[in-house]
Amino acid sequence: MPQTIDLLLCGAGQLVTCRGSEKGPKRGRNLSDPGIVFDGAIAVSGGAVVLAGARAKVERGIGGADVSRTIDAGGRVVLPGWVDPHTHAVFSRYRADEYEARIRGEGYLEIERRGGGIRRTVREVREMDEERLFEVSRRRLAKMLESGTTTIEIKSGYGLDIEAELKMLRVIARLGRETPLDVVATFMGAHQRPPEFDDEKAYLRVVIDEMIPAVARKKLAEFIDVFCEKGVFGVEETREILEAGRSAGFGLKVHADEITPMGGAELAARMGAISAEHLTKISPAGIRALAESDTIAVLLPSTTFALGSRDFAPAREMIERGVAVAIATDFNPGSSPSCSMPLAIAIACSQMRMTPAEAINAATINAAYAVGRGAEAGSLEKGKKADFVVYDVEDYREIPSRAGADHAITVVKNGAIVRERPAFETASEVGF
Numbered sequence: 001m002p003q004t005i006d007l008l009l010c011g012a013g014q015l016v017t018c019r020g021s022e023k024g025p026k027r028g029r030n031l032s033d034p035g036i037v038f039d040g041a042i043a044v045s046g047g048a049v050v051l052a053g054a055r056a057k058v059e060r061g062i063g064g065a066d067v068s069r070t071i072d073a074g075g076r077v078v079l080p081g082w083v084d085p086h087t088h089a090v091f092s093r094y095r096a097d098e099y100e101a102r103i104r105g106e107g108y109l110e111i112e113r114r115g116g117g118i119r120r121t122v123r124e125v126r127e128m129d130e131e132r133l134f135e136v137s138r139r140r141l142a143k144m145l146e147s148g149t150t151t152i153e154i155k156s157g158y159g160l161d162i163e164a165e166l167k168m169l170r171v172i173a174r175l176g177r178e179t180p181l182d183v184v185a186t187f188m189g190a191h192q193r194p195p196e197f198d199d200e201k202a203y204l205r206v207v208i209d210e211m212i213p214a215v216a217r218k219k220l221a222e223f224i225d226v227f228c229e230k231g232v233f234g235v236e237e238t239r240e241i242l243e244a245g246r247s248a249g250f251g252l253k254v255h256a257d258e259i260t261p262m263g264g265a266e267l268a269a270r271m272g273a274i275s276a277e278h279l280t281k282i283s284p285a286g287i288r289a290l291a292e293s294d295t296i297a298v299l300l301p302s303t304t305f306a307l308g309s310r311d312f313a314p315a316r317e318m319i320e321r322g323v324a325v326a327i328a329t330d331f332n333p334g335s336s337p338s339c340s341m342p343l344a345i346a347i348a349c350s351q352m353r354m355t356p357a358e359a360i361n362a363a364t365i366n367a368a369y370a371v372g373r374g375a376e377a378g379s380l381e382k383g384k385k386a387d388f389v390v391y392d393v394e395d396y397r398e399i400p401s402r403a404g405a406d407h408a409i410t411v412v413k414n415g416a417i418v419r420e421r422p423a424f425e426t427a428s429e430v431g432f
């Protein structure tokens, strides 16, 4: 036990640890265990959890150590910081007009065809000065941190030429250095074919022969992702790009079976990808393939919601068949402009019929495994990063059921308080 405890949190009515009985992402019945400790406490030293559990046990454990600072959660709910394992958070500006156009009946692909959608953001990102792109993205991450997100994956893919892709990746790396969040970088040059290429194969060669080696040489990404979709990159092309990515040392991710069931999930499982993402149109064979593999299904309920669609990924079926499921926001300027993990969880519960416990595990521990951070984030246990959030609610199920209001009052990242909002006695219902 260290001699000094930098931070002691006590008075957690429910300490939702998201701990599991085994290592690895939670599946099946384990996914419904939130690992709750009533009247819980967390002792932090050097940015890491030294003890998390029942208050009496933690107090006994730290013995006579000096405590520099104490937070009393006052009976509120304390959770691990959210891990958002799929975002496109580096971009120019939101495309709110397309949101309205979709409500009026225009399709996602129609919008793309008339020059909107991803390609519009690509035009803007290419023109945007790197400093400005960093600053606008930094502000978005600050907002995410306020709502309790402490680890985030960010994909490139709005550059689609070597200079602009590298610019995005440098911005992503800088966000990791200059914000409190942990940032995981994914290279997604294969997000779309850029407008200047008529020939699909020619762009594929640029991604494989020029971009992948440059990104690897500069060590600007940990993962590679491909949008495997009709009219974008087919299964064979996706395989070729992922193969090249693997040889260059990247972990693999796939945007799979989003609009068309293409066999993207099967490909991800076969290639040992860390995750297959979207999956709204996954086939029964795809579900089986994921269940039998270590590939995590990253589900994006906020996207279906913002697109005004009813096509939610078949989460229940996946969970019942043993797929390891995670939840992310897919935060991007068009198809999912919400950066809120609590909102994503709320939609997962009401529309995909995940229980609150399943959704919370999916957004913390399983999400951490989906970005290769399972050993250090996503649950409150000894040795992991001290990333946690105090929510001004009495029961963890209020997080999805009362979504829409900002309930996070204290956010701690690496043991440092990064958000502290007074819980006005007159506003808090906890303990009333």
Ligand code: NIG
Binding pocket: 088, 117, 118, 121, 227, 255, 258, 303, 330, 332, 333, 334, 335, 336
């Ligand atoms: O994950 N599916 C492909 N790409 C993004 C869309 C990004 C955008 O609309 O700008 C997604 O939803």
Ligand code: FE
Binding pocket: 086, 087, 088, 255, 330
């Ligand atoms: Fe995406």
